[in-house]
Amino acid sequence: MDKDWWRPVLRPGFARSAAPWRAAGYLLVTGLTGLLLCAGLLVSVVAGGALAVLLVGLPLLAALALVGLPVAAWERRLARFLDGGRVPDPHRVPDRPGLAAWLRLRYRERATWRELGFTALAGFVLWPVDLAVAGCALAVPGYLLATLPLLLLDGEQVNVLKLWQVRSPWVAGLFGLAGLALPPLLAYPVGLVAAARAALVRVLLGPGGQDRRIGELVSSRARLVDAFEAERRRIERDLHDGAQQRLVALRMTLGLARMDAPPEGPLADRLTAAHREAGEVLAELRELINGIHPQVLTDRGLPEACADAADRSPVPVTTRFALSARFPAPVESAGYFAVSEALANVAKHSGASAATVEGRYADGRLTIEVADDGRGGADPGRGTGLTGLADRVAVVHGTLAVSSPPGGPTLVRVDIPCAPTGTGVER
Incomplete structure (x- = not known):
C-alpha cells in the first residue's frame, strides 16, 4: 500500500x-x-x-x-x-x-x-x-x-x-x-x-511489483521504438526532399550537357557514363528511402504498401487483404516490415516458385500470413531476421509464429491486437 x-x-x-x-x-x-x-x-x-x-x-x-x-x-x-x-x-x-x-x-x-x-x-x-x-x-x-x-x-x-x-x-x-x-x-x-x-x-x-516493472520496460521499449520511427521518417523526408531532388537535377544537367557535347567524342562518352551512374545512384537512393519508410504506407495504407513490396520481389507474390479500415501507424509499420522481411527470406533462402500474402482483421486482431512453396526449414534462431522481426512485433503487443517443416511449405503468421483508426480499402 x-x-x-x-x-x-x-x-x-x-x-x-x-x-x-x-x-x-x-x-x-x-x-x-x-x-x-x-x-x-x-x-x-x-x-x-x-x-x-x-x-x-x-x-x-x-x-x-x-x-x-x-x-x-x-x-x-x-x-x-x-x-x-x-x-x-x-x-x-x-x-x-x-x-x-x-x-x-x-x-x-x-x-x-x-x-x-x-x-x-x-x-x-x-x-x-x-x-x-x-x-x-x-x-x-x-x-x-x-x-x-x-x-x-x-x-x-x-x-x-x-x-x-x-x-x-x-x-x-x-x-x-x-x-x-x-x-x-x-x-x-x-x-x-x-x-x-x-x-x-x-x-x-x-x-504487482514485477508486473509493474515489466510494464515499465514494455513502455520504455515502445517509447524508444516510437522515437526510432520518428527519426526514420525524418531521415526519409530529408533524403526525399534533399538528396534525391539534387540527384534528379544533377542527372538532368548531365543529360543536357551530353546533348550539347560533340558526338562521338571522349567528352560525350564520359557524360554518358556519368549520366548512367547518376541514374543508378538515384535508383539505389529510392530503394533506400523505400526501405526506411515507404511513402505508400503513409498515404495508402498496409494493403497497398504490401502490394508494392510484392511487386518488387523476384518471386511471384499474390496479395489478398480484407481490411476495411486503417490502423495505428506503429501497427501498420510492424505489419509492413514483417511482410518485407518475410518476402526477403523467401527470395534468399526458400527456393520457392510462388508466395502469398494475406491480411484480415477479426476479433480485435490484425492477422497477416506470408506463405511460400519453398523447401522449408526456416529457423528464427539461425539469423534469418525473424528474431528481430519478432521483437518489432512484440513492441505493439503482437506475436510472430513460424511454421516451416523440412520440405515446406513455410508459413509466417503475425497477430497484432489493435483497433481501427479510419476507413481503408480492401485489396
Missing part, C-alpha cells in the same frame, strides 16, 4: 471541497455492492455445493473463480472516481483469439486469484464497514438537522438517534446547529476510510 495514501485527506481545504462527498458516495456504493455480492456469493456457493453431488455444480464452482474479474473492474473504476487516479488492469492479452485461450490465461494468472480473494474480502468483511461509515457521514447530520422540523410536526417530542428525547424547540435548534457543524468534522475520518479502501484496491487489484 502506498505509504502516503492519507496525505490528500490532510491537505488544507479538504473539508471545504467536494472530496468528502465523493468519499461518502464511494463508501456508500462499495457498501451496497458488497452487500449484493455477499448474497450472490452465498447463493452461488450453496447451489454449486449442492449440485456438485450430481456433477452439475462443478462448472458453477469453477466459474466462481472468475467472479473476481468483473468485481475488480468495477472496483478499479470506483477508485478512479474517488481520486481521479487510474488503476491499471493487471491482466495480459491472450496470445491467441478465442474463449479457450482466454480462459487458460486467466486461470493461470496470479491477478485472477488476487481478485477472487478481494471479492471474498469485499463480500464478507468490508461492506459493513463501508455502509457504517457512509451511513454515519450522511444520515447522522441529516437527522440532527431534521430535529426541529420533526418536533414542530409532532408537537410533543422527538427521539434523536433513538438516544435523546427532545421536547424543547431550543434544544432541537441546538441539535440542528450540531448537524451543521458535524459534516466538516466527519469529513476527515470518512476521507481516511475511503482513501484506505482505495489504496487497498490499488495494491490487490492493480499490477
Whole structure:
C-alpha cells in the first residue's frame, strides 16, 4: 500500500471541497455492492455445493473463480472516481483469439486469484464497514438537522438517534446547529476510510511489483521504438526532399550537357557514363528511402504498401487483404516490415516458385500470413531476421509464429491486437 495514501485527506481545504462527498458516495456504493455480492456469493456457493453431488455444480464452482474479474473492474473504476487516479488492469492479452485461450490465461494468472480473494474480502468483511461509515457521514447530520422540523410536526417530542428525547424547540435548534457543524468534522475520518479502501484496491487489484516493472520496460521499449520511427521518417523526408531532388537535377544537367557535347567524342562518352551512374545512384537512393519508410504506407495504407513490396520481389507474390479500415501507424509499420522481411527470406533462402500474402482483421486482431512453396526449414534462431522481426512485433503487443517443416511449405503468421483508426480499402 502506498505509504502516503492519507496525505490528500490532510491537505488544507479538504473539508471545504467536494472530496468528502465523493468519499461518502464511494463508501456508500462499495457498501451496497458488497452487500449484493455477499448474497450472490452465498447463493452461488450453496447451489454449486449442492449440485456438485450430481456433477452439475462443478462448472458453477469453477466459474466462481472468475467472479473476481468483473468485481475488480468495477472496483478499479470506483477508485478512479474517488481520486481521479487510474488503476491499471493487471491482466495480459491472450496470445491467441478465442474463449479457450482466454480462459487458460486467466486461470493461470496470479491477478485472477488476487481478485477472487478481494471479492471474498469485499463480500464478507468490508461492506459493513463501508455502509457504517457512509451511513454515519450522511444520515447522522441529516437527522440532527431534521430535529426541529420533526418536533414542530409532532408537537410533543422527538427521539434523536433513538438516544435523546427532545421536547424543547431550543434544544432541537441546538441539535440542528450540531448537524451543521458535524459534516466538516466527519469529513476527515470518512476521507481516511475511503482513501484506505482505495489504496487497498490499488495494491490487490492493480499490477504487482514485477508486473509493474515489466510494464515499465514494455513502455520504455515502445517509447524508444516510437522515437526510432520518428527519426526514420525524418531521415526519409530529408533524403526525399534533399538528396534525391539534387540527384534528379544533377542527372538532368548531365543529360543536357551530353546533348550539347560533340558526338562521338571522349567528352560525350564520359557524360554518358556519368549520366548512367547518376541514374543508378538515384535508383539505389529510392530503394533506400523505400526501405526506411515507404511513402505508400503513409498515404495508402498496409494493403497497398504490401502490394508494392510484392511487386518488387523476384518471386511471384499474390496479395489478398480484407481490411476495411486503417490502423495505428506503429501497427501498420510492424505489419509492413514483417511482410518485407518475410518476402526477403523467401527470395534468399526458400527456393520457392510462388508466395502469398494475406491480411484480415477479426476479433480485435490484425492477422497477416506470408506463405511460400519453398523447401522449408526456416529457423528464427539461425539469423534469418525473424528474431528481430519478432521483437518489432512484440513492441505493439503482437506475436510472430513460424511454421516451416523440412520440405515446406513455410508459413509466417503475425497477430497484432489493435483497433481501427479510419476507413481503408480492401485489396
